[in-house]
Amino acid sequence: NTGGLILGIESSCDETAAAVVLCGSETLSNVVASQIAIHSPYGGVVPELASREHLRNILPVVRAALREAGATYNDLDAIAVTEGPGLAGALLVGITFAKSLAFALNKPLIAVNHLEGHIHAVLLEQKMLEEQEKRKDNELSSPADRSSSAGWEAEGPALCLVVSGGHTHLYLYRQFEGAGGPSTPAASKNVGRTVDDAAGEAFDKVAKLLGLGYPGGPWIDALAPHGNPHAVPFSFAQIKAKVHRKNDPNALDPSRMTYFSFSGIKTAVLRHTQVHEMAAGIEARRAALAVISDPKPSDALPLCDQSTLDLVASFQRAVVDDLRRKTFRAAEAFGAATVLVSGGVAANRELRVRFTAEAAERGLPIAFPSLTLSTDNAAMIAAAAWPKLVARDFAPETLTAVPSLAL
Ligand code: KG4
Numbered sequence: 400n401t402g403g404l405i406l407g408i409e410s411s412c413d414e415t416a417a418a419v420v421l422c423g424s425e426t427l428s429n430v431v432a433s434q435i436a437i438h439s440p441y442g443g444v445v446p447e448l449a450s451r452e453h454l455r456n457i458l459p460v461v462r463a464a465l466r467e468a469g470a471t472y473n474d475l476d477a478i479a480v481t482e483g484p485g486l487a488g489a490l491l492v493g494i495t496f497a498k499s500l501a502f503a504l505n506k507p508l509i510a511v512n513h514l515e516g517h518i519h520a521v522l523l524e525q526k527m528l529e530e531q532e533k534r535k536d537n538e539l540s541s542p543a544d545r546s547s548s549a550g551w552e553a554e555g556p557a558l559c560l561v562v563s564g565g566h567t568h569l570y571l572y573r574q575f576e577g578a579g580g581p582s583t584p585a586a587s588k589n590v591g592r593t594v595d596d597a598a599g600e601a602f603d604k605v606a607k608l609l610g611l612g613y614p615g616g617p618w619i620d621a622l623a624p625h626g627n628p629h630a631v632p633f634s635f636a637q638i639k640a641k642v643h644r645k646n647d648p649n650a651l652d653p654s655r656m657t658y659f660s661f662s663g664i665k666t667a668v669l670r671h672t673q674v675h676e677m678a679a680g681i682e683a684r685r686a687a688l689a690v691i692s693d694p695k696p697s698d699a700l701p702l703c704d705q706s707t708l709d710l711v712a713s714f715q716r717a718v719v720d721d722l723r724r725k726t727f728r729a730a731e732a733f734g735a736a737t738v739l740v741s742g743g744v745a746a747n748r749e750l751r752v753r754f755t756a757e758a759a760e761r762g763l764p765i766a767f768p769s770l771t772l773s774t775d776n777a778a779m780i781a782a783a784a785w786p787k788l789v790a791r792d793f794a795p796e797t798l799t800a801v802p803s804l805a806l
Pocket residue numbers: 412562563564565566598599600602603614615616617620742743744745746747748773774775
């Protein structure tokens with residue numbers, strides 16, 4: 400006799416977030432307190448400052464989420480919280496808050512892996528489920544097709560790219576049977592990861608070294624269309640699987656593991672600025688943006704010469720191409736029936752256009768979360784908790800932060 404009203408809490412990095420989601424599919428509220436302004440002067444997240452801000456924000460954010468959902472604490476069926484991966488001190492704020500709430504209300508506590516949350520950001524919006532339902536309708540109307548095209552499960556798993564400031568992972572994910580209904584516990588297998596920087600980290604670092612704002616992704620996204628993406632050739636090393644084999648307990652078959660590497664391109668961009676003597680321009684731009692309160696990418700555009708815009712466009716094209724090539728290669732290798740892309744970098748417009756085009760060419764369905772669900776939020780945490788509530792997979796009272804939790 401369980402209802403499905405879940406309060407999700409997320410505090411793994413620099414957003415304090417709370418959301419109320421019904422049965423993993425209906426978002427009643429989704430509140431995010433961003434700390435961008437606080438970390439911006441440092442060009443990256445400062446863990447100690449993040450923890451303090453989470454402490455300051457967590458109660459107002461949770462209250463706002465309940466208020467917007469028109470719910471009270473007593474209406475809740477469970478409290479879900481991000482267990483990891485993330486910053487230890489930041490995670491602990493959300494976890495301690497969620498534990499206290501669950502204890503005081505005598506409601507179940509559910510621990511959610513942040514990366515599984517990102518995957519659920521896509522599933523939550525049910526684009527794939529709608530697809531599936533449509534397909535089912537078609538099958539029912541033409542019984543002759545039924546044998547050739549079975550359900551989702553038989554067609555194969557989803558290949559998910561989770562790409563953010565902290566992660567660049569590929570997962571094979573098999574999750575739901577039947578549209579809208581409670582899911583069986585998810586089965587996921589890690590089939591790809593970065594060996595150094597995450598893709599979003601590369602966006603952030605390149606934006607910083609070009610004198611642009613933080614976080615860098617949206618700035619590069621906005622400036623890239625003004626440059627020539629073929630101006631600067633960047634290349635990615637093909638990482639040999641066996642080099643990393645011993646570090647990868649999940650890679651049962653290392654030849655089928657995909658590796659990304661984004662630290663080299665950051666160095667290549669830096670070298671390019673040195674060879675082409677761009678330092679003075681970068682300093683001038685940094686100084687000009689520093690005196691604008693709340694600067695936007697549109698403020699940076701007139702401060703960029705064509706060679707800077709070409710560099711930005713070439714960088715973005717190279718990263719997006721590398722992600723696209725490796726993601727679809729993996730999708731093919733595993734016979735994936737669909738592709739999901741999630742995480743902050745999934746907000747990138749060029750990435751969406753180029754992934755969508757390749758998916759169409761291959762006849763593969765593809766789904767992205769809406770822009771607000773691409774970056775960190777708690778709706779995805781509450782959505783990921785729903786199958787766990789159904790399975791009564793609850794967290795112990797001893798739950799604590801696991802900063803390097805794997806999925
Ligand atoms: O998922 P997220 O909010 O936090 C992490 O879990 O890391 O992702 C933030 C990352 C940052 O690196 C940011 O620069 C990047 O996502 N990002 C973008 C865009 N919007 C955010 N990267 C490229 N293009 C964008 N439009």
